[in-house]
Amino acid sequence: MTTTTEKAATVAKTGVPLAGFGKLVVSEAKLVLRDTAGVVIPIGLPMLIMLMNGMGSDGEGIPEFGGLPVLDALIVPMTIVMVVALVGVVNLPSFLATYRKTGVLKRLSVTPMPPMLVLVAQTVVSFVQSLIGVGLALMLAVLAFDVSAPRSPLLAIGVFLLLAATMYAVGMLVAAVSPTPNSSVAIGLVAFFAMMAGGGGFGGRDALPEWLATIGAYLPYGAGIDGLSAAWMGAAPNVLPLVTSGGIAVLAAGAAIMVFRKN
Protein backbone atom coordinates (compact mmCIF):
# COMPACT_ATOMS: atom_id res chain seq x y z
CA MET A 1 0.00 0.00 0.00
CA THR A 2 1.42 3.34 -1.02
CA THR A 3 -0.77 5.63 1.06
CA THR A 4 -0.79 5.90 4.80
CA THR A 5 -3.27 3.75 6.62
CA GLU A 6 -5.13 4.82 9.72
CA LYS A 7 -3.59 3.37 12.84
CA ALA A 8 -5.78 1.26 15.07
CA ALA A 9 -4.35 3.09 18.08
CA THR A 10 -6.17 6.30 17.13
CA VAL A 11 -9.49 4.63 17.85
CA ALA A 12 -10.06 4.71 21.58
CA LYS A 13 -10.99 1.49 23.32
CA THR A 14 -14.56 1.77 24.47
CA GLY A 15 -17.42 -0.34 25.72
CA VAL A 16 -21.13 0.19 26.13
CA PRO A 17 -21.97 3.10 28.43
CA LEU A 18 -24.07 1.95 31.36
CA ALA A 19 -26.42 4.88 30.72
CA GLY A 20 -27.25 3.24 27.40
CA PHE A 21 -28.67 0.18 29.13
CA GLY A 22 -30.75 2.34 31.48
CA LYS A 23 -32.14 4.20 28.49
CA LEU A 24 -32.91 0.89 26.79
CA VAL A 25 -34.93 -0.29 29.81
CA VAL A 26 -36.89 2.99 29.90
CA SER A 27 -37.51 2.75 26.18
CA GLU A 28 -38.74 -0.85 26.45
CA ALA A 29 -41.01 0.16 29.34
CA LYS A 30 -42.60 2.89 27.20
CA LEU A 31 -43.13 0.43 24.36
CA VAL A 32 -44.79 -2.07 26.71
CA LEU A 33 -47.04 0.67 28.13
CA ARG A 34 -48.10 1.72 24.62
CA ASP A 35 -49.27 -1.83 23.90
CA THR A 36 -52.59 -1.43 25.73
CA ALA A 37 -53.80 -5.02 25.41
CA GLY A 38 -50.44 -6.29 26.63
CA VAL A 39 -50.75 -4.16 29.76
CA VAL A 40 -54.40 -4.79 30.58
CA ILE A 41 -54.84 -8.50 29.90
CA PRO A 42 -52.00 -10.07 31.96
CA ILE A 43 -52.88 -7.84 34.93
CA GLY A 44 -56.66 -7.55 34.57
CA LEU A 45 -57.68 -11.05 33.49
CA PRO A 46 -56.20 -12.95 36.47
CA MET A 47 -57.72 -10.37 38.86
CA LEU A 48 -61.10 -10.76 37.22
CA ILE A 49 -60.97 -14.54 37.56
CA MET A 50 -59.89 -14.21 41.18
CA LEU A 51 -62.73 -11.79 41.84
CA MET A 52 -65.31 -14.18 40.46
CA ASN A 53 -63.88 -17.12 42.43
CA GLY A 54 -63.73 -14.98 45.56
CA MET A 55 -67.34 -13.87 45.36
CA GLY A 56 -68.50 -17.46 45.09
CA SER A 57 -66.49 -18.76 48.05
CA ASP A 58 -67.66 -18.76 51.65
CA GLY A 59 -64.24 -18.12 53.17
CA GLU A 60 -64.47 -21.20 55.40
CA GLY A 61 -61.21 -22.86 56.45
CA ILE A 62 -60.54 -26.33 55.04
CA PRO A 63 -58.49 -28.85 57.04
CA GLU A 64 -56.57 -30.20 54.00
CA PHE A 65 -55.37 -26.68 53.30
CA GLY A 66 -53.97 -26.22 56.77
CA GLY A 67 -57.19 -24.59 57.85
CA LEU A 68 -57.04 -21.93 55.14
CA PRO A 69 -59.98 -21.04 52.86
CA VAL A 70 -59.71 -22.17 49.21
CA LEU A 71 -59.14 -18.57 48.19
CA ASP A 72 -55.93 -18.23 50.23
CA ALA A 73 -54.58 -21.69 49.63
CA LEU A 74 -55.35 -22.09 45.93
CA ILE A 75 -57.00 -19.19 44.15
CA VAL A 76 -54.42 -16.56 45.11
CA PRO A 77 -51.47 -18.80 44.11
CA MET A 78 -53.25 -19.55 40.81
CA THR A 79 -53.75 -15.84 40.19
CA ILE A 80 -50.08 -15.06 40.80
CA VAL A 81 -48.93 -17.84 38.47
CA MET A 82 -51.33 -16.68 35.77
CA VAL A 83 -50.00 -13.10 35.86
CA VAL A 84 -46.40 -14.23 35.58
CA ALA A 85 -47.16 -16.79 32.87
CA LEU A 86 -49.17 -14.35 30.72
CA VAL A 87 -46.47 -11.69 30.92
CA GLY A 88 -43.63 -14.14 30.33
CA VAL A 89 -45.01 -16.61 27.81
CA VAL A 90 -47.45 -14.45 25.79
CA ASN A 91 -46.34 -10.81 26.15
CA LEU A 92 -42.57 -11.04 26.20
CA PRO A 93 -42.24 -13.18 23.05
CA SER A 94 -44.57 -10.92 21.06
CA PHE A 95 -42.05 -8.10 21.52
CA LEU A 96 -38.94 -10.16 21.02
CA ALA A 97 -40.23 -11.98 17.93
CA THR A 98 -41.17 -8.65 16.35
CA TYR A 99 -37.71 -7.25 17.09
CA ARG A 100 -36.10 -10.27 15.54
CA LYS A 101 -38.29 -10.28 12.45
CA THR A 102 -38.27 -6.56 11.69
CA GLY A 103 -34.52 -6.11 12.04
CA VAL A 104 -34.50 -4.24 15.36
CA LEU A 105 -31.91 -6.66 16.69
CA LYS A 106 -29.85 -6.52 13.50
CA ARG A 107 -29.84 -2.73 13.54
CA LEU A 108 -28.63 -2.80 17.14
CA SER A 109 -25.87 -5.23 16.27
CA VAL A 110 -24.08 -2.46 14.34
CA THR A 111 -24.17 -0.13 17.34
CA PRO A 112 -22.10 -0.50 20.53
CA MET A 113 -25.21 -1.92 22.26
CA PRO A 114 -25.22 -5.74 22.06
CA PRO A 115 -28.67 -6.91 20.86
CA MET A 116 -28.75 -9.49 23.67
CA LEU A 117 -29.18 -6.61 26.11
CA VAL A 118 -32.57 -5.83 24.55
CA LEU A 119 -33.67 -9.27 25.68
CA VAL A 120 -32.39 -8.44 29.14
CA ALA A 121 -34.11 -5.03 29.11
CA GLN A 122 -37.41 -6.61 28.04
CA THR A 123 -37.07 -9.18 30.82
CA VAL A 124 -36.46 -6.43 33.39
CA VAL A 125 -39.59 -4.61 32.18
CA SER A 126 -41.61 -7.85 32.19
CA PHE A 127 -40.48 -8.56 35.71
CA VAL A 128 -41.62 -5.13 36.88
CA GLN A 129 -44.94 -5.66 35.10
CA SER A 130 -45.33 -9.03 36.87
CA LEU A 131 -44.54 -7.40 40.22
CA ILE A 132 -47.17 -4.72 39.60
CA GLY A 133 -49.73 -7.32 38.49
CA VAL A 134 -49.08 -9.55 41.51
CA GLY A 135 -49.05 -6.52 43.82
CA LEU A 136 -52.44 -5.32 42.56
CA ALA A 137 -53.92 -8.82 42.74
CA LEU A 138 -52.74 -9.26 46.33
CA MET A 139 -54.09 -5.85 47.27
CA LEU A 140 -57.47 -6.77 45.83
CA ALA A 141 -57.35 -10.14 47.59
CA VAL A 142 -56.66 -8.51 50.95
CA LEU A 143 -59.12 -5.65 50.58
CA ALA A 144 -62.01 -7.60 49.09
CA PHE A 145 -61.65 -11.03 50.69
CA ASP A 146 -59.40 -10.49 53.66
CA VAL A 147 -56.89 -13.04 52.35
CA SER A 148 -54.11 -13.79 54.84
CA ALA A 149 -50.39 -13.32 54.25
CA PRO A 150 -48.40 -16.46 53.34
CA ARG A 151 -47.24 -18.32 56.42
CA SER A 152 -43.79 -18.80 54.81
CA PRO A 153 -43.13 -15.45 53.09
CA LEU A 154 -39.57 -16.34 52.10
CA LEU A 155 -40.74 -19.50 50.36
CA ALA A 156 -43.41 -17.47 48.56
CA ILE A 157 -40.79 -14.98 47.30
CA GLY A 158 -38.44 -17.78 46.30
CA VAL A 159 -41.13 -19.65 44.35
CA PHE A 160 -42.22 -16.38 42.70
CA LEU A 161 -38.65 -15.64 41.53
CA LEU A 162 -38.14 -19.18 40.24
CA LEU A 163 -41.51 -19.06 38.50
CA ALA A 164 -40.67 -15.71 36.85
CA ALA A 165 -37.28 -16.97 35.65
CA THR A 166 -38.88 -20.11 34.18
CA MET A 167 -41.73 -18.30 32.43
CA TYR A 168 -39.37 -15.69 30.89
CA ALA A 169 -37.03 -18.42 29.72
CA VAL A 170 -39.93 -20.29 28.10
CA GLY A 171 -41.08 -16.97 26.58
CA MET A 172 -37.66 -16.36 25.09
CA LEU A 173 -37.67 -19.82 23.59
CA VAL A 174 -41.12 -19.14 22.09
CA ALA A 175 -39.75 -15.92 20.56
CA ALA A 176 -36.68 -17.70 19.26
CA VAL A 177 -38.55 -20.49 17.47
CA SER A 178 -41.42 -18.39 16.10
CA PRO A 179 -41.05 -17.71 12.39
CA THR A 180 -43.21 -14.54 12.53
CA PRO A 181 -44.40 -12.09 15.20
CA ASN A 182 -48.00 -13.31 14.81
CA SER A 183 -47.03 -16.93 15.20
CA SER A 184 -45.19 -16.06 18.42
CA VAL A 185 -48.50 -14.95 19.96
CA ALA A 186 -50.13 -18.17 18.75
CA ILE A 187 -47.31 -20.39 20.01
CA GLY A 188 -47.16 -18.41 23.26
CA LEU A 189 -50.89 -18.81 23.85
CA VAL A 190 -50.78 -22.55 23.12
CA ALA A 191 -47.83 -22.98 25.49
CA PHE A 192 -49.66 -20.89 28.10
CA PHE A 193 -52.92 -22.84 27.88
CA ALA A 194 -51.14 -26.21 27.77
CA MET A 195 -49.19 -25.39 30.93
CA MET A 196 -52.28 -23.89 32.53
CA ALA A 197 -54.46 -26.91 31.76
CA GLY A 198 -51.79 -29.36 32.91
CA GLY A 199 -51.07 -27.28 35.98
CA GLY A 200 -54.69 -27.24 37.10
CA GLY A 201 -55.51 -23.74 35.96
CA PHE A 202 -58.93 -24.92 34.78
CA GLY A 203 -60.65 -26.09 37.94
CA GLY A 204 -57.90 -28.07 39.61
CA ARG A 205 -55.74 -31.03 38.67
CA ASP A 206 -58.10 -33.54 40.32
CA ALA A 207 -60.29 -33.35 37.25
CA LEU A 208 -57.41 -34.45 34.97
CA PRO A 209 -56.33 -38.00 34.09
CA GLU A 210 -53.67 -39.04 36.58
CA TRP A 211 -50.76 -39.18 34.14
CA LEU A 212 -51.55 -35.68 32.85
CA ALA A 213 -51.93 -34.33 36.38
CA THR A 214 -48.52 -35.79 37.25
CA ILE A 215 -46.87 -34.18 34.23
CA GLY A 216 -48.69 -30.93 34.96
CA ALA A 217 -47.40 -30.88 38.51
CA TYR A 218 -43.83 -30.94 37.26
CA LEU A 219 -44.30 -28.23 34.62
CA PRO A 220 -43.63 -24.65 35.74
CA TYR A 221 -47.31 -23.70 35.98
CA GLY A 222 -48.31 -26.56 38.29
CA ALA A 223 -45.08 -26.45 40.24
CA GLY A 224 -45.62 -22.72 40.79
CA ILE A 225 -49.16 -23.15 42.08
CA ASP A 226 -48.15 -25.99 44.42
CA GLY A 227 -45.10 -24.08 45.67
CA LEU A 228 -47.10 -20.94 46.39
CA SER A 229 -49.89 -23.00 48.02
CA ALA A 230 -47.33 -24.57 50.32
CA ALA A 231 -45.99 -21.11 51.15
CA TRP A 232 -49.48 -19.85 52.06
CA MET A 233 -50.24 -22.93 54.16
CA GLY A 234 -46.84 -22.88 55.77
CA ALA A 235 -46.30 -26.47 54.63
CA ALA A 236 -43.08 -27.97 53.30
CA PRO A 237 -42.96 -27.62 49.51
CA ASN A 238 -42.57 -30.54 47.18
CA VAL A 239 -38.98 -29.92 46.11
CA LEU A 240 -38.65 -32.07 42.99
CA PRO A 241 -41.19 -30.17 40.81
CA LEU A 242 -39.51 -26.89 41.74
CA VAL A 243 -36.09 -28.24 40.81
CA THR A 244 -37.54 -29.55 37.52
CA SER A 245 -38.97 -26.10 36.89
CA GLY A 246 -35.55 -24.55 37.46
CA GLY A 247 -34.03 -27.07 35.06
CA ILE A 248 -36.61 -26.15 32.41
CA ALA A 249 -35.67 -22.48 32.91
CA VAL A 250 -31.98 -23.17 32.29
CA LEU A 251 -32.62 -25.41 29.27
CA ALA A 252 -35.13 -23.04 27.66
CA ALA A 253 -32.93 -19.97 28.18
CA GLY A 254 -29.90 -21.80 26.81
CA ALA A 255 -31.79 -23.04 23.75
CA ALA A 256 -33.27 -19.56 23.13
CA ILE A 257 -29.87 -17.88 23.28
CA MET A 258 -28.44 -20.49 20.91
CA VAL A 259 -31.21 -19.89 18.36
CA PHE A 260 -30.94 -16.09 18.69
CA ARG A 261 -27.17 -16.23 18.23
CA LYS A 262 -27.52 -18.35 15.10
CA ASN A 263 -29.70 -15.74 13.42
Added chain:
Amino acid sequence: MTVIAVDALRKSYRDTEVLKDISFDVERGEIFGILGPNGAGKTTTVECLSGLRVPDSGSVSVLGLDPRKDRARLRQVLGVQLQNGMLPDALQVVEAVELYRSFYRSGADPDELIAGLGLAEKRKTRVSALSGGQFQRLAIALALVGRPRIAILDELTTGLDPQARRDTWRFIENMRDSGVTVILVTHFLEEAQRLCDRIAVIDKGRIAALDSPLDLIKKAGGEPRVTFRTERPFDTTALRSADGVTSVTTHGTQNPETVVTGSGNLLLTVTTVLAAQGIAPLETQVRSASLDDAYFALIGHDAKELSA
Protein backbone atom coordinates in the same frame (compact mmCIF):
# COMPACT_ATOMS: atom_id res chain seq x y z
CA MET B 1 -5.12 8.51 4.10
CA THR B 2 -6.69 5.10 3.67
CA VAL B 3 -9.50 4.45 6.14
CA ILE B 4 -10.78 1.19 4.68
CA ALA B 5 -8.66 -1.50 3.08
CA VAL B 6 -10.35 -4.54 1.58
CA ASP B 7 -8.19 -7.24 0.07
CA ALA B 8 -9.22 -10.33 -1.91
CA LEU B 9 -12.54 -10.84 -0.16
CA ARG B 10 -14.36 -14.11 -0.82
CA LYS B 11 -17.65 -15.27 0.62
CA SER B 12 -20.02 -18.14 -0.17
CA TYR B 13 -23.48 -18.93 1.16
CA ARG B 14 -23.96 -22.68 0.88
CA ASP B 15 -23.11 -23.41 -2.76
CA THR B 16 -23.38 -19.87 -4.08
CA GLU B 17 -20.21 -17.84 -4.36
CA VAL B 18 -21.40 -14.31 -3.60
CA LEU B 19 -18.03 -12.57 -3.42
CA LYS B 20 -15.28 -13.94 -5.64
CA ASP B 21 -12.52 -11.38 -5.41
CA ILE B 22 -13.22 -7.96 -3.96
CA SER B 23 -10.39 -5.53 -3.26
CA PHE B 24 -10.52 -1.77 -2.80
CA ASP B 25 -9.26 1.06 -0.61
CA VAL B 26 -11.32 4.00 0.60
CA GLU B 27 -9.70 7.34 1.33
CA ARG B 28 -10.67 9.56 4.23
CA GLY B 29 -13.38 12.09 3.42
CA GLU B 30 -14.61 10.67 0.14
CA ILE B 31 -18.02 9.41 -0.88
CA PHE B 32 -17.23 5.95 -2.15
CA GLY B 33 -19.96 4.38 -4.23
CA ILE B 34 -20.66 0.68 -4.53
CA LEU B 35 -22.76 0.14 -7.61
CA GLY B 36 -24.06 -3.01 -9.22
CA PRO B 37 -27.12 -5.05 -10.18
CA ASN B 38 -29.23 -6.86 -7.59
CA GLY B 39 -27.41 -9.89 -6.24
CA ALA B 40 -23.98 -8.63 -7.32
CA GLY B 41 -22.65 -8.78 -3.74
CA LYS B 42 -22.96 -5.12 -2.70
CA THR B 43 -24.72 -5.72 0.59
CA THR B 44 -22.53 -8.70 1.48
CA THR B 45 -19.46 -6.52 0.90
CA VAL B 46 -20.61 -3.80 3.29
CA GLU B 47 -21.79 -6.40 5.80
CA CYS B 48 -18.20 -7.67 5.88
CA LEU B 49 -17.07 -4.07 6.53
CA SER B 50 -19.44 -3.65 9.47
CA GLY B 51 -18.62 -7.04 10.98
CA LEU B 52 -22.08 -8.52 10.39
CA ARG B 53 -20.53 -11.21 8.21
CA VAL B 54 -17.22 -12.99 8.28
CA PRO B 55 -15.54 -13.39 4.90
CA ASP B 56 -14.35 -16.90 3.98
CA SER B 57 -10.99 -15.47 3.04
CA GLY B 58 -9.32 -12.15 2.40
CA SER B 59 -8.83 -9.28 4.79
CA VAL B 60 -10.80 -6.24 5.85
CA SER B 61 -9.43 -3.32 7.81
CA VAL B 62 -11.62 -0.40 8.85
CA LEU B 63 -9.79 2.48 10.55
CA GLY B 64 -7.05 -0.04 11.20
CA LEU B 65 -9.45 -2.36 13.03
CA ASP B 66 -10.58 -5.88 12.24
CA PRO B 67 -14.40 -5.67 12.06
CA ARG B 68 -14.78 -9.00 13.87
CA LYS B 69 -12.05 -8.94 16.49
CA ASP B 70 -12.31 -5.24 17.33
CA ARG B 71 -16.09 -5.08 17.16
CA ALA B 72 -16.57 -2.99 20.27
CA ARG B 73 -14.09 -0.32 19.23
CA LEU B 74 -15.28 -0.18 15.66
CA ARG B 75 -18.94 0.17 16.67
CA GLN B 76 -18.13 3.48 18.36
CA VAL B 77 -16.76 5.08 15.19
CA LEU B 78 -18.78 3.41 12.45
CA GLY B 79 -22.29 4.57 11.60
CA VAL B 80 -24.38 2.08 9.66
CA GLN B 81 -27.73 2.34 7.95
CA LEU B 82 -29.01 -1.09 6.97
CA GLN B 83 -31.25 -1.86 4.03
CA ASN B 84 -33.79 -3.48 6.33
CA GLY B 85 -32.78 -2.38 9.79
CA MET B 86 -35.87 -1.28 11.64
CA LEU B 87 -37.10 0.29 14.85
CA PRO B 88 -40.04 -0.66 17.07
CA ASP B 89 -43.19 0.89 15.56
CA ALA B 90 -44.34 2.60 18.73
CA LEU B 91 -41.06 4.44 19.33
CA GLN B 92 -41.06 8.22 18.72
CA VAL B 93 -38.47 9.94 16.54
CA VAL B 94 -36.87 11.80 19.43
CA GLU B 95 -36.90 8.69 21.62
CA ALA B 96 -35.15 6.66 18.93
CA VAL B 97 -32.42 9.28 18.41
CA GLU B 98 -31.89 9.79 22.16
CA LEU B 99 -31.81 6.03 22.71
CA TYR B 100 -29.18 5.52 20.02
CA ARG B 101 -27.22 8.51 21.28
CA SER B 102 -26.96 6.82 24.69
CA PHE B 103 -25.13 3.86 23.14
CA TYR B 104 -22.12 6.00 22.21
CA ARG B 105 -19.48 7.56 24.43
CA SER B 106 -19.66 10.83 22.51
CA GLY B 107 -21.99 12.02 19.82
CA ALA B 108 -24.26 14.61 18.32
CA ASP B 109 -26.97 16.54 20.13
CA PRO B 110 -30.20 14.65 19.31
CA ASP B 111 -32.36 17.76 18.92
CA GLU B 112 -29.84 19.52 16.67
CA LEU B 113 -29.53 16.42 14.54
CA ILE B 114 -33.31 16.05 14.26
CA ALA B 115 -33.69 19.71 13.29
CA GLY B 116 -30.79 19.50 10.82
CA LEU B 117 -32.53 16.64 9.02
CA GLY B 118 -35.80 18.55 8.85
CA LEU B 119 -37.60 16.30 11.31
CA ALA B 120 -38.22 18.90 14.04
CA GLU B 121 -41.97 18.82 13.46
CA LYS B 122 -41.93 15.02 13.66
CA ARG B 123 -40.06 14.82 16.97
CA LYS B 124 -42.96 13.20 18.78
CA THR B 125 -44.21 11.15 15.85
CA ARG B 126 -44.08 7.39 16.11
CA VAL B 127 -41.85 5.49 13.70
CA SER B 128 -44.87 3.72 12.20
CA ALA B 129 -46.44 7.06 11.20
CA LEU B 130 -43.43 8.40 9.24
CA SER B 131 -43.38 8.63 5.46
CA GLY B 132 -40.67 6.78 3.53
CA GLY B 133 -38.54 9.89 3.20
CA GLN B 134 -38.95 10.82 6.84
CA PHE B 135 -38.03 7.32 7.93
CA GLN B 136 -34.89 7.39 5.81
CA ARG B 137 -33.93 10.72 7.35
CA LEU B 138 -34.39 9.13 10.76
CA ALA B 139 -32.17 6.29 9.57
CA ILE B 140 -29.52 8.86 8.63
CA ALA B 141 -29.89 10.48 12.06
CA LEU B 142 -29.32 7.13 13.78
CA ALA B 143 -26.31 6.41 11.59
CA LEU B 144 -24.81 9.80 12.48
CA VAL B 145 -25.79 10.23 16.13
CA GLY B 146 -22.54 8.70 17.40
CA ARG B 147 -20.54 11.17 15.26
CA PRO B 148 -18.98 8.33 13.25
CA ARG B 149 -15.85 8.74 11.18
CA ILE B 150 -17.24 6.39 8.55
CA ALA B 151 -20.89 6.03 7.57
CA ILE B 152 -22.15 3.06 5.56
CA LEU B 153 -25.43 3.76 3.77
CA ASP B 154 -27.07 0.78 2.06
CA GLU B 155 -29.68 1.68 -0.56
CA LEU B 156 -30.76 4.71 1.41
CA THR B 157 -32.89 6.22 -1.34
CA THR B 158 -34.57 3.08 -2.69
CA GLY B 159 -38.33 3.56 -2.65
CA LEU B 160 -38.22 7.33 -2.18
CA ASP B 161 -39.97 9.81 -4.44
CA PRO B 162 -37.70 12.08 -6.55
CA GLN B 163 -38.02 15.05 -4.19
CA ALA B 164 -37.21 13.00 -1.08
CA ARG B 165 -34.30 11.42 -2.95
CA ARG B 166 -32.85 14.81 -3.82
CA ASP B 167 -33.24 16.00 -0.22
CA THR B 168 -31.44 12.88 0.95
CA TRP B 169 -28.60 13.55 -1.48
CA ARG B 170 -28.15 16.95 0.10
CA PHE B 171 -27.84 15.36 3.54
CA ILE B 172 -25.24 12.91 2.27
CA GLU B 173 -23.21 15.79 0.81
CA ASN B 174 -23.47 17.67 4.11
CA MET B 175 -22.25 14.53 5.82
CA ARG B 176 -19.16 14.40 3.63
CA ASP B 177 -18.57 18.14 4.11
CA SER B 178 -18.50 17.59 7.86
CA GLY B 179 -15.59 15.18 7.39
CA VAL B 180 -17.35 11.82 7.44
CA THR B 181 -16.19 9.19 4.97
CA VAL B 182 -19.28 7.78 3.27
CA ILE B 183 -19.73 4.33 1.73
CA LEU B 184 -22.80 4.56 -0.45
CA VAL B 185 -24.40 1.38 -1.77
CA THR B 186 -26.82 2.14 -4.55
CA HIS B 187 -28.29 0.91 -7.77
CA PHE B 188 -29.24 4.38 -8.98
CA LEU B 189 -26.75 5.52 -11.58
CA GLU B 190 -27.81 9.15 -11.38
CA GLU B 191 -27.25 9.08 -7.64
CA ALA B 192 -23.79 7.56 -7.98
CA GLN B 193 -22.77 10.04 -10.68
CA ARG B 194 -24.01 13.01 -8.68
CA LEU B 195 -22.59 12.07 -5.25
CA CYS B 196 -19.63 9.76 -5.51
CA ASP B 197 -15.98 10.73 -5.68
CA ARG B 198 -15.15 7.20 -6.76
CA ILE B 199 -17.29 4.24 -7.69
CA ALA B 200 -16.63 0.52 -7.48
CA VAL B 201 -18.86 -1.31 -9.94
CA ILE B 202 -19.48 -4.81 -8.61
CA ASP B 203 -20.80 -7.53 -10.87
CA LYS B 204 -21.15 -11.24 -10.04
CA GLY B 205 -18.94 -10.94 -6.97
CA ARG B 206 -16.06 -9.12 -8.64
CA ILE B 207 -15.00 -5.51 -9.07
CA ALA B 208 -15.81 -4.76 -12.73
CA ALA B 209 -14.35 -1.24 -12.54
CA LEU B 210 -13.18 1.26 -9.94
CA ASP B 211 -12.75 4.92 -10.83
CA SER B 212 -14.20 8.39 -10.58
CA PRO B 213 -17.53 8.72 -12.42
CA LEU B 214 -15.87 10.83 -15.17
CA ASP B 215 -13.07 8.36 -15.72
CA LEU B 216 -15.50 5.44 -15.74
CA ILE B 217 -17.40 7.15 -18.54
CA LYS B 218 -14.23 7.98 -20.44
CA LYS B 219 -12.75 4.50 -20.14
CA ALA B 220 -15.98 2.81 -21.19
CA GLY B 221 -15.80 4.84 -24.38
CA GLY B 222 -19.06 6.63 -23.91
CA GLU B 223 -19.47 9.47 -26.39
CA PRO B 224 -21.89 12.36 -26.72
CA ARG B 225 -24.62 11.85 -29.28
CA VAL B 226 -26.79 14.13 -31.40
CA THR B 227 -30.23 12.89 -32.46
CA PHE B 228 -32.46 14.63 -35.01
CA ARG B 229 -35.25 13.98 -37.50
CA THR B 230 -35.44 15.08 -41.12
CA GLU B 231 -38.43 15.41 -43.42
CA ARG B 232 -37.13 12.73 -45.75
CA PRO B 233 -34.11 10.41 -45.97
CA PHE B 234 -30.85 12.04 -47.03
CA ASP B 235 -27.36 11.01 -48.10
CA THR B 236 -25.26 10.58 -44.92
CA THR B 237 -21.86 10.24 -46.69
CA ALA B 238 -20.79 13.80 -45.90
CA LEU B 239 -21.87 13.41 -42.27
CA ARG B 240 -19.93 10.15 -41.89
CA SER B 241 -16.72 11.70 -43.15
CA ALA B 242 -16.99 14.85 -41.02
CA ASP B 243 -14.31 15.53 -38.40
CA GLY B 244 -14.96 13.88 -35.04
CA VAL B 245 -17.94 11.81 -36.15
CA THR B 246 -17.60 8.13 -35.24
CA SER B 247 -20.95 6.70 -36.24
CA VAL B 248 -24.17 7.61 -38.04
CA THR B 249 -27.31 5.49 -37.93
CA THR B 250 -30.66 6.22 -39.51
CA HIS B 251 -33.98 4.47 -39.04
CA GLY B 252 -37.47 5.06 -40.35
CA THR B 253 -38.59 6.37 -43.74
CA GLN B 254 -41.22 8.92 -42.75
CA ASN B 255 -39.40 11.67 -40.80
CA PRO B 256 -36.40 9.34 -40.32
CA GLU B 257 -34.39 9.63 -37.12
CA THR B 258 -30.63 9.96 -37.37
CA VAL B 259 -28.25 9.35 -34.45
CA VAL B 260 -24.71 10.71 -34.69
CA THR B 261 -22.04 9.89 -32.13
CA GLY B 262 -18.62 11.46 -31.94
CA SER B 263 -16.38 13.86 -30.07
CA GLY B 264 -15.51 17.56 -30.17
CA ASN B 265 -18.31 20.05 -30.75
CA LEU B 266 -20.54 17.46 -32.31
CA LEU B 267 -23.64 19.66 -32.54
CA LEU B 268 -21.76 22.34 -34.51
CA THR B 269 -20.27 19.71 -36.84
CA VAL B 270 -23.67 18.18 -37.52
CA THR B 271 -25.50 21.47 -38.14
CA THR B 272 -22.68 22.74 -40.41
CA VAL B 273 -22.71 19.60 -42.59
CA LEU B 274 -26.54 19.59 -42.80
CA ALA B 275 -26.65 23.33 -43.65
CA ALA B 276 -24.19 22.78 -46.48
CA GLN B 277 -26.61 20.15 -47.89
CA GLY B 278 -29.59 22.41 -47.36
CA ILE B 279 -31.22 20.08 -44.82
CA ALA B 280 -33.14 21.48 -41.83
CA PRO B 281 -32.98 19.10 -38.83
CA LEU B 282 -36.08 18.75 -36.62
CA GLU B 283 -36.29 17.88 -32.92
CA THR B 284 -32.55 18.05 -32.40
CA GLN B 285 -31.32 16.57 -29.11
CA VAL B 286 -27.84 16.51 -27.65
CA ARG B 287 -26.97 14.03 -24.94
CA SER B 288 -23.57 13.86 -23.30
CA ALA B 289 -22.18 10.47 -22.37
CA SER B 290 -23.43 9.40 -18.94
CA LEU B 291 -22.61 6.85 -16.34
CA ASP B 292 -25.48 4.78 -17.75
CA ASP B 293 -23.51 4.18 -20.94
CA ALA B 294 -20.39 3.26 -19.02
CA TYR B 295 -22.34 1.05 -16.65
CA PHE B 296 -24.08 -0.94 -19.35
CA ALA B 297 -20.83 -1.28 -21.24
CA LEU B 298 -19.33 -2.82 -18.09
CA ILE B 299 -22.21 -4.95 -16.91
CA GLY B 300 -23.78 -5.90 -20.22
CA HIS B 301 -27.38 -5.67 -21.29
CA ASP B 302 -28.71 -8.20 -18.79
CA ALA B 303 -28.66 -5.44 -16.18
CA LYS B 304 -30.89 -3.10 -18.17
CA GLU B 305 -33.75 -3.20 -15.71
CA LEU B 306 -31.70 -1.04 -13.38
CA SER B 307 -31.67 2.00 -15.60
CA ALA B 308 -34.69 3.49 -13.81
